[in-house]
Amino acid sequence: MVTTKQNGQKVWVTFTYEPSAGVESVDVCGAWNEWVPEAMKPKKSGEFSITKILKAGENYEFGYKINNTLWATDESCSLVPSPFLSHNSLLAL
Numbered sequence: 001m002v003t004t005k006q007n008g009q010k011v012w013v014t015f016t017y018e019p020s021a022g023v024e025s026v027d028v029c030g031a032w033n034e035w036v037p038e039a040m041k042p043k044k045s046g047e048f049s050i051t052k053i054l055k056a057g058e059n060y061e062f063g064y065k066i067n068n069t070l071w072a073t074d075e076s077c078s079l080v081p082s083p084f085l086s087h088n089s090l091l092a093l
Contacts, residue, residue, distance in 0.1 A: 030062030
């Protein structure tokens with residue numbers, strides 16, 4: 001799930017991923033930083049989350065890297081094809 005809060009040209013974007021059992025780590029990877037994985041913090045609820053500050057009026061492709069191997073998209077966003085024969089989530093700010 002993605003939630004946003006805009007203040008002028010900046011948007012605080014909170015990425016939240018609720019995994020199934022057996023997930024030890026979740027990274028968010030996106031076009032805003034050339035797809036460098038960023039570790040999401042585990043919460044007591046079992047979810048993983050991270051907040052990023054991004055520029056308003058832009059579109060960003062992203063996805064979640066689960067346990068350093070599996071790729072997952074966000075159900076709250078549109079999907080676009082990736083060059084790796086899978087899909088990325090599309091975040092429109």
